[in-house]
Amino acid sequence: MKSFVCILLLSVGLSASSIPQIVRKGDKYSLLVDGKPYIVLGAQVSNSSGWPSRFEQLLPGAEAMHLNTIEVPVYWENVEPQEGQFRFDTFDTIIRLAREHNFHLVMLWFGTWKNGTMDYAPDWVKTNTTRFPRMIDNGGHPVRVLNPMSEANLNADRTAYSTVMKHLKEVDGDQHTVILAQVENESGSLFTDRDHSAEANREFAGPVPSKLLEALHKKPGTWTQAFGAEADEAFAAYYVSRYVNAVAEAGKKEYPLPAYANVWLREQKNFMRPGEAYPSGGATLNMLDLWKAMTPSLDAIAPDNYVLDYANYQSVLAGYHRKDNPLLVPETGGPRFASNIFYALGDFDALGYAPFGLDRAVEGGKVNDLAKGFAEDCRLLGPAIPLISELQGTGKLHSAVEEQYLTDRLIHSSKFDVLVQFGTLHSEYGGTFGTQTPGMTGRALVAELAPDEFVVIGFDAHVRFRPARGRKERNAQFLSAEEGTYVDGQWKTTRVLNGDETFFAVRFPPQGAMLRFKLMAY
Numbered sequence: 001m002k003s004f005v006c007i008l009l010l011s012v013g014l015s016a017s018s019i020p021q022i023v024r025k026g027d028k029y030s031l032l033v034d035g036k037p038y039i040v041l042g043a044q045v046s047n048s049s050g051w052p053s054r055f056e057q058l059l060p061g062a063e064a065m066h067l068n069t070i071e072v073p074v075y076w077e078n079v080e081p082q083e084g085q086f087r088f089d090t091f092d093t094i095i096r097l098a099r100e101h102n103f104h105l106v107m108l109w110f111g112t113w114k115n116g117t118m119d120y121a122p123d124w125v126k127t128n129t130t131r132f133p134r135m136i137d138n139g140g141h142p143v144r145v146l147n148p149m150s151e152a153n154l155n156a157d158r159t160a161y162s163t164v165m166k167h168l169k170e171v172d173g174d175q176h177t178v179i180l181a182q183v184e185n186e187s188g189s190l191f192t193d194r195d196h197s198a199e200a201n202r203e204f205a206g207p208v209p210s211k212l213l214e215a216l217h218k219k220p221g222t223w224t225q226a227f228g229a230e231a232d233e234a235f236a237a238y239y240v241s242r243y244v245n246a247v248a249e250a251g252k253k254e255y256p257l258p259a260y261a262n263v264w265l266r267e268q269k270n271f272m273r274p275g276e277a278y279p280s281g282g283a284t285l286n287m288l289d290l291w292k293a294m295t296p297s298l299d300a301i302a303p304d305n306y307v308l309d310y311a312n313y314q315s316v317l318a319g320y321h322r323k324d325n326p327l328l329v330p331e332t333g334g335p336r337f338a339s340n341i342f343y344a345l346g347d348f349d350a351l352g353y354a355p356f357g358l359d360r361a362v363e364g365g366k367v368n369d370l371a372k373g374f375a376e377d378c379r380l381l382g383p384a385i386p387l388i389s390e391l392q393g394t395g396k397l398h399s400a401v402e403e404q405y406l407t408d409r410l411i412h413s414s415k416f417d418v419l420v421q422f423g424t425l426h427s428e429y430g431g432t433f434g435t436q437t438p439g440m441t442g443r444a445l446v447a448e449l450a451p452d453e454f455v456v457i458g459f460d461a462h463v464r465f466r467p468a469r470g471r472k473e474r475n476a477q478f479l480s481a482e483e484g485t486y487v488d489g490q491w492k493t494t495r496v497l498n499g500d501e502t503f504f505a506v507r508f509p510p511q512g513a514m515l516r517f518k519l520m521a522y
């Protein structure tokens with residue numbers, strides 16, 4: 001593993017003192033922190049917990065959760081209470097506290113947009129509606145959202161954000177406590193699909209900018225001709241993405257930390273109307289091509305994935321996992337977040353995964369029942385980050401996750417088939433099958449190190465091997481089954497399993513285990 005890290009460092013010319021980066025090699029993306037592959041195993045604090053006293057209370061719980069990263073807001077209204085007068089005491093203290101507890105941070109810029117509204121703009125922006133115009137809905141009324149077409153709005157936000165980044169470089173440029181910057185939060189507009197001011201209506205009736213049409217391979221025409229039923233939304237997305245990119249670009253000129261935009265998804269159980277069910281103009285999947293064309297200064301566009309059913313959860317991951325977009329899940333939730341991380345890391349090469357609401361997950365330094373599974377995930381996955389990062393994008397890493405009626409997952413590798421089964425095994429016509437665990441908690445990550453060597457990180461599961469179908473050998477035999485973990489990228493065995501522990505199937509307990517198998521086929 002060490003050799004992999006060295007080769008990667010040499011090939012991208014990085015050293016331990018390098019600024020965090022998202023690098024692309026072929027179709028594979030890696031997040032590098034201090035020159036080493038990194039995966040965010042994080043959580044996001046509640047919206048009003050980016051304050052030192054509150055943040056400090058959460059840190060023992062974050063440690064108990066085995067997180068490596070915490071996502072924390074930086075509020076425009078706090079850093080620039082008067083125009084041009086900046087204060088960084090809040091942010092500086094948060095950085096110091098995170099450092100003292102060995103956490104990295106993702107900085108969430110609550111600027112022009114927060115959940116499709118302007119609630120974190122300072123007073124001097126909110127009250128001066130002439131200088132800082134709001135969007136107008138189709139009834140002619142102003143809404144609680146700054147107008148993305150306004151240069152004054154953009155200039156104000158851009159100045160604030162780039163001043164924050166300049167300061168960050170001064171206080172953190174050599175330590176890299178902050179590893180990623182989220183530019184705005186769930187940008188786009190609630191309450192209206194686009195700006196309907198007279199000026200916007202004139203623009204909307206005119207031609208779509210030719211650069212955008214070229215990037216999207218569309219014929220010249222008006223917004224309606226080019227985008228049909230999605231014209232209002234595409235018009236909004238053009239101005240919002242242009243604005244977010246300009247803010248990110250200005251910030252990177254000061255301090256080129258990797259930057260991403262997060263997305264309030266369109267995937268809803270209702271009528272999916274932009275501006276009602278989700279902020280119009282955000283980088284929803286139907287606007288993702290447009291956003292990618294408009295945001296060269298963003299390293300990623302990242303879904304806040306709160307989808308509850310696993311099929312749609314995965315299709316969101318698949319939608320944002322593109323050759324031109326590394327997957328990052330900066331927010332997630334619902335009862336399945338301890339399982340969904342396995343899909344994200346194992347099947348969609350996620351560079352990070354962070355449930356929302358650390359405050360709800362921990363109390364008095366302890367992890368609540370709701371987050372215990374995720375804490376166990378982080379405990380086992382953390383030491384395996386170099387391995388996971390190396391195998392992502394190679395086809396040698398797979399998830400196996402229990403879902404309702406999905407109790408047996410078959411994974412194919414070059415030489416062996418790996419069968420991961422959940423619940424008590426029972427024999428039936430046709431073989432031995434898994435059953436459902438009481439909490440549907442079975443989950444595993446299967447990593448192929450070599451054709452006859454695997455690492456499996458699993459919970460509430462049984463694992464069995466057979467030679468791949470079509471091979472002449474019929475059976476697999478363990479040469480070794482070692483329980484252990486990685487320490488600084490090197491495998492360390494804590495015990496060797498054999499006898500009852502391997503005879504029928506290898507069992508992974510509810511609290512999880514990491515096992516390394518060497519096999520032969522006969």
Ligand code: DGJ
Binds near residue numbers: 186356
């Ligand atoms: C998504 C937002 O990005 C977060 O700031 C927070 O408001 C959550 N929704 C709450 O579910």
